[in-house]
Amino acid sequence: MNHTLRGLTLTLTLAALLLGGVVASAVLGQLPVSPAEVGGSLLRALGIQNEWAPSDSIVESTLWVVRFPRIAMALVVGAALAVAGAVMQAIFGNPLAEPGVVGVSSGAALGAAIAIVVGISALGDGAIALFAFVGGLLATLLVYFVSRANGRTEVVTLLLTGIAVNAFAGAGLAFLLFIADSGSREQIVFWQLGSLNGSRWSEVLIVALVTAVGLTAAIVLARPFDLLALGERNARHLGVNVERLRIVSIVIVALLTGVAVAFVGIIAFVGLVVPHAMRMVIGPAHRALIVASAIGGGVLLVLSDLLARSVVAGGDLPIGLLTSLVGGPFFFYLLFRQRRQSGGWA
Amino acid sequence: MISARNIGVRLGGRAILDDVSLDVAPGEVLALVGPNGAGKSTLLAVLSGDRKPDSGTVTIDGRDVGGIRHGELARLRAVLTQENSVSFPFRVSEVVAMGRSPWAREVESRDDVAVVNEALEVTDVAHLGDRRYTTLSGGEKARVSLARVLAQHTPVVFLDEPTAALDLRHQEDVMRVARTMAQDGRAVVVVLHDLSLAGAYSDRLALIAHGTLDAIGTPSEVLTAERVERVYGLAVDLHDVGGHPVVVPRR
Numbered sequence: 297m298n299h300t301l302r303g304l305t306l307t308l309t310l311a312a313l314l315l316g317g318v319v320a321s322a323v324l325g326q327l328p329v330s331p332a333e334v335g336g337s338l339l340r341a342l343g344i345q346n347e348w349a350p351s352d353s354i355v356e357s358t359l360w361v362v363r364f365p366r367i368a369m370a371l372v373v374g375a376a377l378a379v380a381g382a383v384m385q386a387i388f389g390n391p392l393a394e395p396g397v398v399g400v401s402s403g404a405a406l407g408a409a410i411a412i413v414v415g416i417s418a419l420g421d422g423a424i425a426l427f428a429f430v431g432g433l434l435a436t437l438l439v440y441f442v443s444r445a446n447g448r449t450e451v452v453t454l455l456l457t458g459i460a461v462n463a464f465a466g467a468g469l470a471f472l473l474f475i476a477d478s479g480s481r482e483q484i485v486f487w488q489l490g491s492l493n494g495s496r497w498s499e500v501l502i503v504a505l506v507t508a509v510g511l512t513a514a515i516v517l518a519r520p521f522d523l524l525a526l527g528e529r530n531a532r533h534l535g536v537n538v539e540r541l542r543i544v545s546i547v548i549v550a551l552l553t554g555v556a557v558a559f560v561g562i563i564a565f566v567g568l569v570v571p572h573a574m575r576m577v578i579g580p581a582h583r584a585l586i587v588a589s590a591i592g593g594g595v596l597l598v599l600s601d602l603l604a605r606s607v608v609a610g611g612d613l614p615i616g617l618l619t620s621l622v623g624g625p626f627f628f629y630l631l632f633r634q635r636r637q638s639g640g641w642a
Numbered sequence: 643m644i645s646a647r648n649i650g651v652r653l654g655g656r657a658i659l660d661d662v663s664l665d666v667a668p669g670e671v672l673a674l675v676g677p678n679g680a681g682k683s684t685l686l687a688v689l690s691g692d693r694k695p696d697s698g699t700v701t702i703d704g705r706d707v708g709g710i711r712h713g714e715l716a717r718l719r720a721v722l723t724q725e726n727s728v729s730f731p732f733r734v735s736e737v738v739a740m741g742r743s744p745w746a747r748e749v750e751s752r753d754d755v756a757v758v759n760e761a762l763e764v765t766d767v768a769h770l771g772d773r774r775y776t777t778l779s780g781g782e783k784a785r786v787s788l789a790r791v792l793a794q795h796t797p798v799v800f801l802d803e804p805t806a807a808l809d810l811r812h813q814e815d816v817m818r819v820a821r822t823m824a825q826d827g828r829a830v831v832v833v834l835h836d837l838s839l840a841g842a843y844s845d846r847l848a849l850i851a852h853g854t855l856d857a858i859g860t861p862s863e864v865l866t867a868e869r870v871e872r873v874y875g876l877a878v879d880l881h882d883v884g885g886h887p888v889v890v891p892r893r
Contacts, residue, residue, distance in 0.1 A: 391729075526790075534744055
């Protein structure tokens, strides 16, 4: 299959999955809503009066207060995490780098937990997001500078650094759980599990804005990311200011991961699975990869969230649990394949 | 074109390079030879602007290399390093096209396709164009990387042991490419271990020993049995084959 055809197939597949996932998420739930009512309600919101729109105000508010913000949150968080993964893999020159695996997500969660326990969260959602960003940024910087040697990152060093960062952040979270009152404790547990339950439009807006900024920056930097695949020295010989690219990329990763973790908690492996799958279909060139990852990440989280809230009747499984359930074995498969191909862990 | 004056590099109190001065002119191939650890790669790194010397200056066209911005420097000099792995499975044609990126916002970018195709032809890798770089053999990777450097189309080219992974025929091919680049008016600096190869393809040879420039001149001036024995600590015979010196260890 040639290049354009693959790209077209992927675009159509993602569009179909996206539409199907969004409609299914809006329709399914404790209160059944028909697809026609969903479409009608959306049209009415756009100012087009129509006969499908639900007349029942409970249906209307279920859609606009509960389901639509949750779907929108799934889309933007999925995009943020997948793009963060793609950017991280580009600067580490390693397809196994992922915000959850190397500890950036737990760094962000620790930051958010500190904000909650210290009581800064009273200042609003922005304060938690800021702390999550700072926690994520510190973790990213730490992992980056510890695990790099000669312009590349070896898998062993990367994963061991990840273990260390996750252990430290885990201990920090445990300590905060220990000293926190029961209300804060519940909030922290929520962060560790990850859930899209109770997403509000105001939160969606913050995540969407940050994601838009991060995604745009990542697309602008797509070409230097390609060159970085040649190794840092070669990229520098081709005119890339590697030091600046690194710093900007680390900020992008921390922003995207931090804002996602701040509002929905730790949802691991999205940044690993999505860019990897996209790379297999359309190749590693970063411009297309980053765009496809953003859409693919949104699709994955919408579908995962649908599964999370329908697999146990009446219950709402934490979505982070679900993505780890799938992502863990997938990660193992990648490691296994890399070992078989290169004959080692390096 | 390139002018290095009194280059000194120290590492942990030890002099890696000491007071090295040399010039490279457009249209010539200069070979850097010398024993392992003599400082050849360090000198190449200093000349190409990768490494700031502790003392001395390097200029390209009269301008200090350290003061030229990344993007502009990439249009002045290309470097083939010894380390040429690629992190993701890019296609060979994509990897070679990366050599064009310094020209992306210049008028020269209209020639991108032609330059890339020519580079693929000259290095004998055109048939690999659609293959994934990560699936190539060591020799193929070395030639594709050379094609990328060629596609960068710069007036100065640095090649760090370009023949290391190659069989006899491709060694000759690569050195012929280096000669062709010089004929096009570029300045080519190449680090080599094979003295006979250096003798056959370079206009001038610079022999580096213990961080100093032991001798610089035409191959037959530099490669004398006495000097090679002294620098390498090995008795050798020198033969003349078609006007080029051939170095054979006395066994």
